[in-house]
Amino acid sequence: MTADGTILAERAAEAGILNIQNGAFADALEDMAGDWLAADSAMPIVASGMIGSRQGWTEVPYLELPTAAADLTLYAHAGFQRTIHFVPGLALRDKDGVPDVMRGEETQIFGASADGMYLLPGSHSKWALVEAGRITWFATFMTGELFAALKDHTILGRMMSGSGNDDAAFARGAKYGFGGSGTLQRLFSARTLALFGELPESGVAAYLSGLLIGTEIAEARALVQNSADMITIIGNPDLGQHYLAALSHCGLRGCQAAEGAAARGQWRIAKAAGILAS
Amino acid sequence: MTADGTILAERAAEAGILNIQNGAFADALEDMAGDWLAADSAMPIVASGMIGSRQGWTEVPYLELPTAAADLTLYAHAGFQRTIHFVPGLALRDKDGVPDVMRGEETQIFGASADGMYLLPGSHSKWALVEAGRITWFATFMTGELFAALKDHTILGRMMSGSGNDDAAFARGAKYGFGGSGTLQRLFSARTLALFGELPESGVAAYLSGLLIGTEIAEARALVQNSADMITIIGNPDLGQHYLAALSHCGLRGCQAAEGAAARGQWRIAKAAGILAS
Numbered sequence: 001m002t003a004d005g006t007i008l009a010e011r012a013a014e015a016g017i018l019n020i021q022n023g024a025f026a027d028a029l030e031d032m033a034g035d036w037l038a039a040d041s042a043m044p045i046v047a048s049g050m051i052g053s054r055q056g057w058t059e060v061p062y063l064e065l066p067t068a069a070a071d072l073t074l075y076a077h078a079g080f081q082r083t084i085h086f087v088p089g090l091a092l093r094d095k096d097g098v099p100d101v102m103r104g105e106e107t108q109i110f111g112a113s114a115d116g117m118y119l120l121p122g123s124h125s126k127w128a129l130v131e132a133g134r135i136t137w138f139a140t141f142m143t144g145e146l147f148a149a150l151k152d153h154t155i156l157g158r159m160m161s162g163s164g165n166d167d168a169a170f171a172r173g174a175k176y177g178f179g180g181s182g183t184l185q186r187l188f189s190a191r192t193l194a195l196f197g198e199l200p201e202s203g204v205a206a207y208l209s210g211l212l213i214g215t216e217i218a219e220a221r222a223l224v225q226n227s228a229d230m231i232t233i234i235g236n237p238d239l240g241q242h243y244l245a246a247l248s249h250c251g252l253r254g255c256q257a258a259e260g261a262a263a264r265g266q267w268r269i270a271k272a273a274g275i276l277a278s
Numbered sequence: 279m280t281a282d283g284t285i286l287a288e289r290a291a292e293a294g295i296l297n298i299q300n301g302a303f304a305d306a307l308e309d310m311a312g313d314w315l316a317a318d319s320a321m322p323i324v325a326s327g328m329i330g331s332r333q334g335w336t337e338v339p340y341l342e343l344p345t346a347a348a349d350l351t352l353y354a355h356a357g358f359q360r361t362i363h364f365v366p367g368l369a370l371r372d373k374d375g376v377p378d379v380m381r382g383e384e385t386q387i388f389g390a391s392a393d394g395m396y397l398l399p400g401s402h403s404k405w406a407l408v409e410a411g412r413i414t415w416f417a418t419f420m421t422g423e424l425f426a427a428l429k430d431h432t433i434l435g436r437m438m439s440g441s442g443n444d445d446a447a448f449a450r451g452a453k454y455g456f457g458g459s460g461t462l463q464r465l466f467s468a469r470t471l472a473l474f475g476e477l478p479e480s481g482v483a484a485y486l487s488g489l490l491i492g493t494e495i496a497e498a499r500a501l502v503q504n505s506a507d508m509i510t511i512i513g514n515p516d517l518g519q520h521y522l523a524a525l526s527h528c529g530l531r532g533c534q535a536a537e538g539a540a541a542r543g544q545w546r547i548a549k550a551a552g553i554l555a556s
Contacts, residue, residue, distance in 0.1 A: 152431065155423065
């Protein structure tokens with residue numbers, strides 16, 4: 001990026017922390033961006049996400065809520081040819097004192113840069129509330145990982161056939177999941193509806209996906225009081241489309257944030273920390 | 279059993295329908311009880327459970343609730359050296375019209391033979407209400423199968439170490455699961471508590487087990503209004519002990535039914551159907 005936040009070039013790789021052997025993070029960064037680094041010896045490097053976790057390059061803390069972009073003190077790490085600035089994660093505790101954490105999503109949320117309710121779908125979906133420029137609440141839902149485990153390793157997966165696309169089955173699942181409590185009980189409906197011939201086997205995967213996403217939406221809505229009636233989705237556009245559809249089936253409104261939220265967030269955090277050339 | 283229901287001998291085998299190849303059910307029965315059959319050519323045979331399912335020996339229907347033992351019309355099957363009497367399953371629909379089913383548990387419940395709330399723990403836990411001698415409600419919870427899938431195939435399992443026994447962690451999980459809605463969100467606590475050093479890795483499996491069982495108890499209690507304050511557990515005594523402990527952590531009372539409920543239930547159903555010598 002330029003110093004004013006314009007993105008000049010982007011690169012992505014499947015080089016997450018689970019794919020790096022023996023802590024070879026420096027090599028991975030050189031492979032990915034060595035030419036950029038060589039071309040500008042003063043270019044600051046900002047790192048966010050799981051790279052700053054216990055299993056990452058260096059562990060940086062979780063900050064307590066509420067948090068504005070300017071509160072995200074960057075942690076300078078010297079284990080590379082030049083300083084790397086790590087963005088800390090966030091943590092909060094629920095009413096029972098149980099902690100929840102995020103790493104990386106705070107950067108995407110600050111990249112979106114507006115008050116409101118955010119949804120970041122994935123293996124571990126995050127919902128977050130931004131008020132007066134500060135993240136004041138968030139929660140994690142194991143929706144994506146649970147779907148994969150149920151699909152691949154339970155009797156529900158044995159009912160599934162075909163590509164998995166079935167809009168009507170997805171809608172039915174989303175409404176049923178949103179409509180009531182009782183997740184352990186409602187999961188079984190993916191089996192019984194197929195058993196009774198009321199759901200085609202080609203629709204079981206879509207039904208289960210809808211069921212879990214509808215459940216997630218209901219749980220998130222129950223956890224926080226918020227007057228915002230628009231939910232902004234950040235992340236993979238295809239997955240975002242599924243969530244937009246599910247929100248609509250649940251009578252809620254959603255929109256997808258512009259792509260590049262992570263880069264914009266890193267720029268804003270770096271700017272607030274004063275590490276960019278003025 | 280004698281004609282008055284006294285159990286004379288019992289045999290068990292790992293010969294469930296998933297272990298029988300090419301529909302060789304007759305051979306499996308011969309292997310298991312051929313000498314008993316040869317010794318008494320008039321002895322009636324009663325079969326209940328998944329052996330009467332679509333994947334079993336012959337598919338028999340699901341009856342609608344409410345159902346008394348005398349309502350369980352036996353289905354005579356002629357594909358063996360003598361008639362086999364199959365017990366039908368039960369089905370009901372929830373307020374959204376979604377079906378739920380049981381096969382085999384109805385036999386165990388009638389073996390217990392009293393009004394009240396029943397709990398049959400397992401991969402697919404069942405709760406059932408018996409009023410005036412009739413099963414009037416039941417529901418299935420995917421607790422056991424979900425635990426196995428989460429333990430073996432998600433990040434939660436990667437936090438676990440040791441044998442899995444930890445009464446304090448189990449109690450904490452049961453209370454947290456029972457205390458609130460939000461299953462997809464609360465699951466993540468098994469990770470964050472370990473991450474923050476507030477739950478030993480040797481206790482994560484017990485915590486997750488407690489969390490799911492506590493959630494099941496809360497869901498079941500929310501689904502049905504029932505004045506009974508005692509829950510009778512039928513099934514494996516070791517698993518039953520876990521559920522007894524969880525009920526206690528949730529402020530509820532439970533007891534374990536005497537062993538042999540399935541056999542007693544088959545005898546009662548056979549007696550009501552008039553197939554026993556008088």
